[in-house]
Amino acid sequence: MSKIIIGRYIPGNSIVYKMDPRGKIIATFLFIVIIFLANNWVSYFFLSIFTLLAVWATKLKPKVFWDGVKPLIWLILFTSVLQLFFTTGGKVYWHWGVFNISEYGIQNSIFIFIRFVMIILTSTVLTLTTTSLEIADGMEWILKPLGYLKVPVAQIALVMSIALRFVPTLLDQTVRIMNAQRARGADFNSGGLIKRIHSIIPILIPLFISSLTVAIDLATAMEARGYREGAKRTRYRVLKWSKYDWINLGYFALLTLILLLTRTY
Amino acid sequence: MKTGIKKIDLQGLVTLALLVAMNVVLQKISFGPATVKVGLGFIGSALLAYYFGPFWGGVGAVLSDLLKSAVFGVEGGFFPGFILSAIVGVVIYAIFLYQKPIKWWRIIASTLLVTLVVNVLMNTYWIHLLYGLDLRAAFLQRILKELITPWIQIVVLYVILNSLQRVKIRR
Numbered sequence: 001m002s003k004i005i006i007g008r009y010i011p012g013n014s015i016v017y018k019m020d021p022r023g024k025i026i027a028t029f030l031f032i033v034i035i036f037l038a039n040n041w042v043s044y045f046f047l048s049i050f051t052l053l054a055v056w057a058t059k060l061k062p063k064v065f066w067d068g069v070k071p072l073i074w075l076i077l078f079t080s081v082l083q084l085f086f087t088t089g090g091k092v093y094w095h096w097g098v099f100n101i102s103e104y105g106i107q108n109s110i111f112i113f114i115r116f117v118m119i120i121l122t123s124t125v126l127t128l129t130t131t132s133l134e135i136a137d138g139m140e141w142i143l144k145p146l147g148y149l150k151v152p153v154a155q156i157a158l159v160m161s162i163a164l165r166f167v168p169t170l171l172d173q174t175v176r177i178m179n180a181q182r183a184r185g186a187d188f189n190s191g192g193l194i195k196r197i198h199s200i201i202p203i204l205i206p207l208f209i210s211s212l213t214v215a216i217d218l219a220t221a222m223e224a225r226g227y228r229e230g231a232k233r234t235r236y237r238v239l240k241w242s243k244y245d246w247i248n249l250g251y252f253a254l255l256t257l258i259l260l261l262t263r264t265y
Numbered sequence: 266m267k268t269g270i271k272k273i274d275l276q277g278l279v280t281l282a283l284l285v286a287m288n289v290v291l292q293k294i295s296f297g298p299a300t301v302k303v304g305l306g307f308i309g310s311a312l313l314a315y316y317f318g319p320f321w322g323g324v325g326a327v328l329s330d331l332l333k334s335a336v337f338g339v340e341g342g343f344f345p346g347f348i349l350s351a352i353v354g355v356v357i358y359a360i361f362l363y364q365k366p367i368k369w370w371r372i373i374a375s376t377l378l379v380t381l382v383v384n385v386l387m388n389t390y391w392i393h394l395l396y397g398l399d400l401r402a403a404f405l406q407r408i409l410k411e412l413i414t415p416w417i418q419i420v421v422l423y424v425i426l427n428s429l430q431r432v433k434i435r436r
Contacts, residue, residue, distance in 0.1 A: 029345075032344055032395070036394075078406065079396065079398055079402070079403075079406060082398075082399075082402040082403075082405065082406055083398055083399055083402050085402075086399045086401055086402040087399055108397070108399075111397060112396050112397055112398055115395075115396050115397060116396055119395070119396075123334070127334070127335070132332075132335040132336045135334075135335035136332070136335060139331055139335070155273070155278055156324055156328070158278060158282070159278055159281050159282040159285060159324070159325070159328060160282075160285075160328050160331070160332065162278075162279060162282035162283070162286075163282040163283070163285035163286040163289070163328060163329075163332055164286075164332055164335070164336070165286075166282065166283055166286040167286045167289050167290060167332065167336055169286075170283070170286050170287055170290045171290050171293075174290055174294075193417065194420070197417070197420055197421050197424060198424070200305070200421065200425070201424065201425065201428055204308070204425060204428075204429075205428055205429070205432065207287060207290075208287070208429060208432060209432055211280075211283040211284065211286070211287055212280065212283075212432070214283055215276065215279040215280040215282070215283045216276065216279075218279050219275045219276040219278075219279045219280075222275060222279070223275060227275065229274070229275060
């Protein structure tokens with residue numbers, strides 16, 4: 001439990017920090033889309049170069065990015081190796097039953113490895129350089145068009161900001177409940193599966209009850225302060241689009257163009 | 266099936282928000298021996314469906330997914346497909362659990378259906394799309410875990426929903 005860190009934001013003042021969260025979120029989504037365009041060595045080369053430049057632009061230590069990749073490294077390697085054995089085509093180097101190592105297999109597993117790492121790196125750039133509050137504000141703005149489909153965007157935004165505010169509180173609460181139960185002999189890390197399942201209940205039920213209590217109190221407090229359903233309200237936290245965001249989007253437009261030109265059709 | 270798109274009051278909204286926060290916290294906790302780690306995220310999805318139904322529960326699931334990424338960083342990247350998976354998961358749980366008595370068969374059916382549709386079919390397909398992984402290889406990689414975890418989830422869900430019922434009555 002103690003290993004959990006809330007918010008992966010690391011303060012800094014490089015150009016990436018000056019960008020609007022909306023621009024960064026859109027860019028991250030866009031990156032997932034254009035990564036599909038890469039399908040040969042040249043396009044993967046440019047993709048990697050651009051990602052590494054974005055990583056470099058954050059001016060953060062490489063170690064923090066390695067920390068983002070580290071928990072998934074075995075999954076990435078396992079996936080690449082599986083891909084290596086299952087792809088057929090090209091020159092066959094080794095063959096046994098359904099497994100074979102072929103020219104395409106080696107190429108594909110390297111591509112998948114690059115893809116994995118690049119996707120993780122870009123989303124790490126976003127979460128490292130943007131506070132979770134900014135991300136939530138950015139997401140709220142992106143959800144706005146859903147209002148035309150009669151989706152209650154204002155209510156959803158409210159739920160999002162309350163939830164975000166209470167994640168650290170509930171995390172603290174969880175740790176406190178676990179410690180309190182431990183003090184009376186609860187054991188969360190040993191015993192068989194069934195015993196462990198039963199050991200979740202003394203955590204979950206108090207957590208649930210305290211959440212319900214908080215919800216009732218908070219709703220009362222909000223109404224006391226004049227919150228009315230559907231009433232028109234103003235915004236205190238406002239996002240501002242700057243020149244750095246045009247640089248950001250221009251950068252992605254350039255990458256898209258390069259990928260379109262270099263990929264094989 | 267009740268759709269749950271009914272108007273929700275402030276208290277409902279705040280409760281939903283706290284359940285979402287709880288869901289985000291739960292997704293970070295896993296238990297069991299290192300070989301078969303079972304995450305607790307499914308409890309959050311099932312609770313959202315059980316209390317809020319397919320619509321608001323689905324909203325909660327999407328928000329949990331987004332906030333989890335915002336707070337803890339994204340494991341494996343932003344991909345809209347996984348948001349769709351979260352919605353489908355809650356809708357399946359809601360069909361079986363929303364405003365229904367808790368029965369073994371409901372929990373077994375919903376969990377197995379979620380495992381099959383969401384974890385095995387949809388998520389494997391997303392991984393195939395996202396990483397360009399061979400579909401067979403992606404399937405093979407996931408199937409072992411998905412054969413074991415649903416049975417654990419069924420037991421956990423039954424025990425937890427039954428315990429929570431007592432809480433609900435007291436409220």
